[in-house]
Amino acid sequence: MSSVARQMAGIPAADLQSFTEHLKSCRRIVALLGAGISASSGLPTFRGAGGLWRSFDATSLATPGAFKSNPGLVWQFYSYRRHMALQADPNKAHYALAELSRRNPDFITLSQNVDGAEHRLSQRAQHPAGQLHLLHGTLFDVKCTSFHCDYIRKDDYTDPLVPALDIPKKGMNFPSSAEKDSESDADAEPELDISNAQVPIPDLTPADLPQCPKCNGLLRPGVVWFGESLPSDTLDFVDNWIDEEPVDLIMVIGTSSKVWPAASYLHTARSAGARVAVINMDANDLAGRNLEPGDWFFQGDAAVIVPEILKSVIGEI
Known part of the structure; x- marks a missing residue:
């Protein structure tokens, strides 16, 4: 059957x-x-991110405070999620x-x-x-973090948004729809390749991250974070x-x-x-x-x- x-x-x-x-x-x-x-x-769920993100509490990366204290880390997490969504059918x-x-x-x-x-x-x-x-909101909108700037860019499917966000994708891939529907593994839970789960995440500066073309401020994902x-x-x-x-x-x-x-x-x-x-x-x-x-x-x-x-x-x- x-x-x-x-x-x-x-x-x-x-x-x-x-x-x-x-x-x-x-x-x-x-x-x-x-x-x-x-x-x-x-597509992995929000709390089901794989690969090198398995050791992180996803909710701790989805706050304005997290972005303020370490925008490079947060942007790499969301760049991974953008990449995964772009692979999906x-x-x-x-x-x-x-x-x-x-x-x-x-x-x-x-x-x-x-x-x-x-x-x-x-x-x-x-x-x-x-x-x-x-x-x-959606990951594929980006907006400026500067208080006096109203810049928003919608439906941007560039992957990665900037070269510094071209982090390794190995260990981040989930089974395709066809693979999950195959008779041999139809009842199996998706398995993650976590072979590079311990790979250090690069330290990025704001200068490495997406910049606002209007005011040169720092851009952020166009999503609603906890507390917003x-x-x-x-x-x-x-x-x-x-x-x-x-x-x-x-x-x-x-x-x-x-x-x-x-x-x-x-x-x-x-x-x-x-x-x-x-x-x-x-x-x-x-x-x-x-x-x-x-x-x-x-x-x-x-x-x-x-x-x-x-x-x-x-x-x-």
């Missing part, structure tokens, strides 16, 4: 049927995405959500990821840009969209919804009338534990589950 067949065999037929019936009647739909949706594209979950967006203008996608997965991969899957909203405010225009849009009319369905895909504001959107959408469908590999997922009668929990790989549960509306992907 193939890995896909094994996963689909685990979905109770009654749940799939009831979800399908509800989906066909839905107009206003929200999808809340986390890192789990891109696992099948070979869209998976069937990206294509399924893009197709649903094209068919339904009242469907919006909210992504918590900053690695560019939804932004870049969904672009390649032809996801309508106006229906995709990034809550935490999320983009108010995005939050306002989402709040207004949910408040406008009743919501029929929220799909929580590959995220435990622990971080604000994602943690509130499930409850806000439910208050606006939405039924909830959680898609996650982890049966103990927090969002899954907060379901109510009439909601759904589909356990498995989002790249397998999402196209299957949406098939009645979007067709075969």
Whole structure:
């Protein structure tokens, strides 16, 4: 039995049927995405960085204070993450959500990821840009750190951004989607090559790092770090969209919804009338534990589950 067949065999037929019936009647739909949706594209999660970054607490590198004290270290970490995202291909979950967006203008996608997965991969899957909203920014925007400078450069896919960030990539590669889907290792956890995990990370000065062309200040990744405010225009849009009319369905895909504001959107959408469908590999997922009668929990790989549960509306992907 193939890995896909094994996963689909685990979905109770009654749940799939009831979800399908509800989906066909839905107009206003929200999808809340986390890192789990891109696992099948070979992207490591934020806390799952590999190679020479395995010895670091990723959260300690995602703060304004960390960047102020050691911008070279932080930029090398984010350059690694940019590199990994650029190697990834869209998976069937990206294509399924893009197709649903094209068919339904009242469907919006909210992504918590900053690695560019939804932004870049969904672009390649032809996801309508106006229906995709990034809550935490993206690695592929850069902005100036100078207080009096407003320089922002969007959608910069240069790799590396500057020569000093061309750090060794050996030991940083995850299995490709094709490799993960092969029958021989279908049930295996991704293995990292950590052969150079002890390679010293170069000490870089601000002069080595990306510079602002407007004021010569230091550029930083265009992401929201711990302790920073999320983009108010995005939050306002989402709040207004949910408040406008009743919501029929929220799909929580590959995220435990622990971080604000994602943690509130499930409850806000439910208050606006939405039924909830959680898609996650982890049966103990927090969002899954907060379901109510009439909601759904589909356990498995989002790249397998999402196209299957949406098939009645979007067709075969």
